[in-house]
Amino acid sequence: MADDVARAGVPLLSVQGVVVRFGGVVALAGVSFDVGHKQICGLIGPNGSGKTTCFNCISAIYRYTEGDILFEGKSIHNTARYRMAPLGIGRTFQNVALFRLLTVRDNILVGAHHLARSGFIANAFRLPIVRREEAAARAKLRDVLHLLALEDVAHLPVGGLPFGTQKRVELGRALMGEPKLLLLDEPAGGLNHSEVDELSGLIQQIRAHYGMSVLVVEHHMSMVMAISDKVVALxxxxxxxxxxxxxxxxxxxxxxxxxxxxEEEARQHAGAA
Known part of the structure; x- marks a missing residue:
């Protein structure tokens, strides 16, 4: 499906004239942009510019008032929030939301819950489909742990790990769901300079390894400019x-x-750049 859409020249994600109102406040005023296949797109803007509101519309947390959002050429307007992961849209959040008493391994495995097709009877009798699904999940888990350099801590409870490591665990959980579009909401928040540099490399590796598109909201301008194919400013x-x-x-x-x-100073600044 994704390959057919790409060959047809249809963007993976198309935000088309989206308007969001909260009472009398207009949070998004006719925002439009596309994210292409296997593309890293940065979404930037000062605080209050509408970045997170836009993210929440794409992930069906908020409903937009006007306009539309198309994923693989189809509107997501009436799509329930719980259907976004099976549709192919994964997301991380500004604040990590992990199961602190569970291990790194188990936290990441949670991200694959929607991929299981076997039902209660198949699981009760341990039918072959269950064993195949479990084997596929274990293989995917090993791949994610290796990519994110989490193999040495996979057996440890996530609550006792450094914040930067917890961020990678949350990223791993999103990857485990095999998204076509990965939404990263301020992934560098709370990280030091070396961790930000490491994260920049990871995002590029993820795109190359899995062939997915990435839409990232981030205040670290140097990071966004370094890793993005295109940038949208709000x-x-x-x-x-x-x-x-x-x-x-x-x-x-x-x-x-x-x-x-x-405006005049900005134009002079731009001309000198």
Missing amino acids: EFGKKIADGTPDEVRREPEVIRAYLGES
């Missing part, structure tokens, strides 16, 4: 830039939003 719920990292970093509206310059 301010006050509106899109102010959409292009390559070089194009976006030179956009006067982006410079003004981040540096607080006047």
Whole structure:
């Protein structure tokens, strides 16, 4: 399905004129952008720009008021939240939400719950389909643990591990669900410089290894600009830039939003860049 959509030239994700209102407050005002197949897209903007609201619409936590969001060419407007993972959209959150008393291994395995097709009877009698599914899950788990360098701590309860390691566990749980689109909500939050550099490399490895697309919201501008194929910038719920990292970093509206310059100063700054 994904290959057919890609060959047809249809973006993996297409946000089309999305409007979100909370009472009289407009959180998103006609935002549009695409995420291509096997593409890393950065979503940036100052606090309150609408980044997380946009993420929550894509993952069916919020319902948009106008416009539409298409995944593989099909609207997700009436899709229930619990259907997003089976559809192919995985997500991490700003604050890790792990089962602290469970091991790293068990926390990651939780991400594969929707992949099981065997029912109660098959599990009760240990039919061959159950054994095949368990073998596939173990193989996938080994792959994820190796990619994220978690093999040495796989047997340990996650609650006693450093925050940076817990972030990787949450990332592993999302990968275990085999998403086509991975949403990363401020994955570098709370990490030190070396951990941010390590995460940047991991995101690129994930794209290369699994062939998935990644949409990342992040305040670490240098990280976003380094790993992204394209960047979308928001301010006050509106899109102010959409292009390559070089194009976006030179956009006067982006410079003004981040540096607080006047429009004329921003244009001069962009011209000197």
